[in-house]
Amino acid sequence: MEYVGEIRDPVYKYIHITGVERSIIDTPVFQRLRRIKQLAGAHLTYPGAVHTRFLHSLGVMFTAGKMFSHLANYYFDKVNKDDLQLVRLAGMLHDVGHGPFSHTFEEVLSERKGITHEDVAKMLVKGTELNDILSKEGFEADEVASLSTGKCDKREKWINQIVSSHFDADILDYLVRDSFFTGVEYGLIDAERIVDSIILWDDSLAIDEAALYALESLFIARYMMFKAVYFHRTVRAAVIMLSRAMLLVDDIIGLTDFKTPEEYVSLDDYSVVERILSMEEDCEEAKLAKRLILGYLNRSLLKSVFEIMIHHDDPLYHSLISRPLLRGGLENEIAEEADLTPRMVFLDLPSAPSLPYHPDYSGGRHGGFEIKIVGKEDGERKLKQFFETSPIIQSLRGFIGLARVYTFPEYREKVFEASKKIFGERPYSFKVSL
Structure with a gap:
């Protein structure tokens, strides 16, 4: 070479x-x-x-x-x-x-x-x-x-x-x-x-x-x-604004409607911002998407008003909380309690394996995490179980996640009070199981 x-x-x-x-x-x-x-x-x-x-x-x-x-x-x-x-x-x-x-x-x-x-x-x-x-x-x-x-x-x-x-x-x-x-x-x-x-x-x-x-x-x-x-929380605020803006107007400007490689290659950070801001449509979706994109560009970001840390160890849980229907249902519930339109409330539910599981979870609860450690015993090389050799990493097993509620600055108090009423003192896992 x-x-x-x-x-x-x-x-x-x-x-x-x-x-x-x-x-x-x-x-x-x-x-x-x-x-x-x-x-x-x-x-x-x-x-x-x-x-x-x-x-x-x-x-x-x-x-x-x-x-x-x-x-x-x-x-x-x-x-x-x-x-x-x-x-x-x-x-x-x-x-x-x-x-x-x-x-x-x-x-x-x-x-x-x-x-x-x-x-x-x-x-x-x-x-x-x-x-x-x-x-x-x-x-x-x-x-x-x-x-x-x-x-x-x-x-x-x-x-x-x-x-x-x-x-x-x-x-x-x-x-x-x-x-x-x-x-x-x-x-x-x-x-x-x-x-x-x-x-x-x-x-x-x-x-x-x-x-x-x-x-x-x-x-x-x-x-x-x-x-x-x-x-x-601030990094995720920007991410939410970008993802929601793209979802809001996807049916209008067809961001995911690419049919050829050339159409996909035309998509990048700058072209998407330009396409959203140059929309001529005057519908509510277009207006909100433009507001979110302009807020991103000028660092006028959504505010986090409620947060719960989630640490769990079941891959099914990870799959459940990532479902759009679950997120939308909770956003509607909070918005109704705050007397706001649902689109003024943004629920963020990021979740990721605490450890890099690969390639999937098909082998059972922790089947995707099998690292081979090779040590020596009595002068011979021997394969060892990673979790048995590393109690520190054993404690990290599972998924790290968050449940955060965001809104625009002018609605902070309303959404904060509504979130407290909806979630109360109960663990978030209980709310998801309802």
């Missing part, structure tokens, strides 16, 4: 790129990622958080390459060094399907079309000039697209895990990068130690027990970043 250029990166100093990587970077499909902020509205709370999916994608490419190269140096019989370029391509394209404002548009896509950015990524890799570039260099677009989501049946399990697993290239990059640009230090981890301690065990990635502390630090850092940054 021959490098033909380098990109200056504030996290890794220099990221060297190959010819095929440069060709992909120069496409409109990939350049679009420059116009999609990594953390949507977090820059309104942490002004430095203006980094984009473009830079993160290059970071994942770089980190995925390091992970693969480390394994190639130790497992000559299992690792084909020629696959290094394939793994780097999968890493750089893993987020190519993200929509405007990153995960914020994901909420809109999920609610309106039942798809994710991973589904869109496959469409873009196989249906745009990316396909031509990959084919010209001897790669199959379908294989690259599948590997970019960690679901490539043609490849070994451990290769997929480099891009999608409990300690994949994605999480190793975004924790450090998000911490750097927000200015907080919760995401600082010893990524070098983790990469250097990865081993292969039964066709899966495993971690040497000697580096257990570095892995524990990774999971604690991720947990703290959710509490301090991703679920910060």
